[in-house]
Amino acid sequence: MEIYPPLPPIMIHSLALAPVTAIVSAFAMPLIGLTIKNRKVWDAFALTISTIVFILTGIGYATVRYLGKPFVYLLGGWPPPVGIVYEVDEFAALLGLVSAFIIWLVVIYGVKYFDSNEDGMEWYYTMLLGLEAGVLGCIYTGDVFNVFVLFEVLSITSYGLVAFWNRRGECIEAAIKYSLIGALATTIYFLAVTFIYASLGTLNMADIAAKIRGLFFPVTGEPYGSIALGVGLFLALSIWAFTVEAGVAPNHFRVLDAYQVSPSTVAALLSAVAANVGFYLLARYLITLLSGARAVETIVNAGLLIVLIMGLVSIIVGSFLMIVQSDVNRILAYSSVLNYGYVCLAIGLATPLGIIAALFHMINHAVAKTLIFLTAGVYVKASGTRRLDGMEGVGRYAPITSALMVIAALALAGVPPFNGFVSKLILYEALLEVNLAPLVIIIVLSSALSLLGYLKIIYHAYTKPPMKDYGKVEPPKAMLWPMIILAALCIILGVASPWIYDMFIEPAAHTIFETDKFIEVAYEFAEKLLIGVRI
Amino acid sequence: MKGVKILFIPLMGLVVILIMLILSYGTLGYSPAEYIRSLGEFLLRQSFNVFEKEWWVGSPEVITATLWDYRGLDTVYETTVFYLAVIGCVSVFRLLQPKLAEITKEKEEYALTVIVRVATKIVLAVIILISINIALHGHITPGGGFQAGSAFAIAPLLAIAAFSRYFVEKMGLKINLSHALRSLGLIIIALVALLPLFYFGYLLQNQAKPWSPFPGYPIEVSFLELSGSLFHFDIGEYLNVAMGFLAIFLLLSLPERVFKKDMEVVKSES
Secondary structure (H helix, E strand, O other): OOOOOOOOHHHHHHHHHHHHHHHHHHHHHHHHHHHOOOHHHHHHHHHHHHHHHHHHHHHHHHHHHHHOOOEEEEHHHOOOOOOOEEEEOHHHHHHHHHHHHHHHHHHHHHHHHOOOOOOOHHHHHHHHHHHHHHHHHHHHEOEHHHHHHHHHHHHHHHHHHHOOOOOOHHHHHHHHHHHHHHHHHHHHHHHHHHHHHHHHOOOEHHHHHHHHOOOOOOOOOOOOOOHHHHHHHHHHHHHHHHHHHHOOOOOOHHHHHHHHHOOHHHHHHHHHHHHHHHHHHHHHHHHHHHOOOHHHHHHHHHHHHHHHHHHHHHHHHHHHHHOOOOEHHHHHHHHHHHHHHHHHHHHHHOOHHHHHHHHHHHHHHHHHHHHHHHHHHHHHHHHOOOEHHHOOOHHHHOHHHHHHHHHHHHHHHOOOOOHHHHHHHHHHHHHHHOOOHHHHHHHHHHHHHHHHHHHHHHHHHHHOOOOOOOOOOOOOHHHHHHHHHHHHHHHHHHHOHHHHHHHHHHHHHHHOOOHHHHHHHHHHHHOHHHHHOOO | OHHHHHHHHHHHHHHHHHHHHHHHHHHOOOOOOOOOOHHHHHHHHHOOOOOOOOOOOOOOOHHHHHHHHHOHHHHHHHHHHHHHHHHHHHHHOOOOOHHHHHHHOOOHHHOOOHHHHHHHHHHHHHHHHHHHHHHHOOOOOOOOHHHHHHHHHHHHHHHHHHOOHHHHHHOOOOHHHHHHHHHHHHHHHHHHHHHHHHOOOOOOOOEEEOOEEEEEOOOEEOOEEOOOOHHHHHHHHHHHHHHHHHHHHHHHOOOHHHHHHHHHHHHHHO
16 A cells, blocks of 8 residues: 555545445344344444545545645555545545435434334335445546446435335336436436446546646547537536436426435435436536646536526525425425525636535535425324425424524525535626626525525424424423534534634635646556557 | 327437437547457456466456456446345335235145146256356356346246245245345354455455555465355356346245235224
């Protein structure tokens, strides 16, 4: 291991081990389910594994920060263009850490959320761990085909999780919609990968970035045919696939039903964690790989404009349709579409401040949206319906949960001092910086509209007098604590934002622009191929 | 309206063919490749190159070498995709009362003729033997774990068609066994992938590399050609794919009335 700086082995391997730990335990889960018929053991197993993965992602983040440059892990020991590598910069490491953290909290919440007589929990945990591996693998990988494979892992598990309540027709219907469109998206992405391989002869991200810029990279040789056409097709198809995966309008239709009917834990994971993968890959491809290359400048600018417009459409669609819904989860689903719009808009700007806004909003949205889905889950479970007029006054029976929901709603609507306000403020700044002031007005208006939507939930669930005696609504401590942690984070990320901005967000967002470093780090490993090979 | 529909299909076909022609001939200029891409050339040259052992895999079968070593992570996760798809299937088809699945014992009077049954039995044995052969030789000749598993999948399908679901279960191929064996296969893959870490090598490493202290998996054990980790991976993959298909066919061959009966309980409860 002399090719790495002297670090403890766990720091070198943590990034590769994080998704692998999740997936290996997903392999073992059915065996445990068959041999030990005790739900508590399964809960404990899933909880332990998600804790370990969370710690591993934390160590990975520390490693990347310590090195101060992207970390490259050679899978199977093969240097870049020949084998698959994980290339993790600070942006990816931070996003991986946040995803693992959210999943960890959702697993804790889920232990008591599902009734003790709920069947199929072993399959739920298997798929949940698979989802975790898919998310982390997609974020860490430095290979465009590996993204496709992990994308499939992520999608397949999310289809299964949406259909988890298999005796409810609406869940199956939502899962069919979700999976048909999702399968189309993964296939489209596969097509995109074939184009990039055909025209550049490589699948490695750093190699692609180098080839487009006309730089030398060992083994893979010269590009074939016209770069602009191959890369253009790759970009067009992958933007389509990633916006479907994330659920940005006009490709948002498949996520609505899925978020509406699936269990609250699943909805929270899909909305807060899985969607971020799509945005991460958009930012990675559009900016790190392709921006600044002379040969494809027009195409990339067109791609960025499309992403920006999609974000704008998403904001308008999300905010207007959100306020007319009467189903609590559907309101939150449209709120997700709205927030995806903000992120997309910020990525479309492709300025340093825009990416900071995108990253910060991805994190803030993940925290606040998970919180609001989990609190809404408590209401839905107590009242037995998702309809707003069926849960009137249920919040009064659960004062703590209601308080947490108010925090989440205010954070999502962007009220100071909560976290949502800060990221929106940065987004305004980023927009003003490039003279797009009219868009600021649209964002402010959409935030105001979305506040109406959140207030609608609170009005029905708390302000209205109870329509019946709901009994014990306040959830047990195991469900409360994850929500309290998330609410505390909503406040901390808002109040301490200047410090968090300087310490974490800005350096992380900056790495997405450091294409030279991204290529250089991979090239150092690839140089090995020049020494020994006669080709 | 009908005229539009009739026109639509040939129009779409025309568009697809046009796009294909534009992309294939001239514009991109790469589709009918006249020479191998240099990455492919590297893999062809190096996978069994005994003179440059730092780049070799120790397997003359370049496809298996690429799948399980050069791009091993992709294959491990593709295995996972298959596994998780089966898990999703099992989750969707799960019954509230698993006992209901046992009512599918069918009477012998519905059986097919003796000729069909005897012939199927012979074919079944051959299929299983061939699938094992494909799996065990995957690192030397064309084939491998996935192909072998797919070949095996024909066996339960034939048996269900020629005999019954009950017959397959009577042979011992029950759904719980399939879960257990599938997990076993995957754990073999996981262990083989993780073992180099204990020597401070890389995840999924197969042969020795100058920049890694892991000594490498053995290429051959006495007269057996193993090609390092490829042989073990193929066995794990074979178990996973074969048992995955078995589980899916067992679930799909459950009659609809079982699910209806299961749903009745749900309705009466709510």
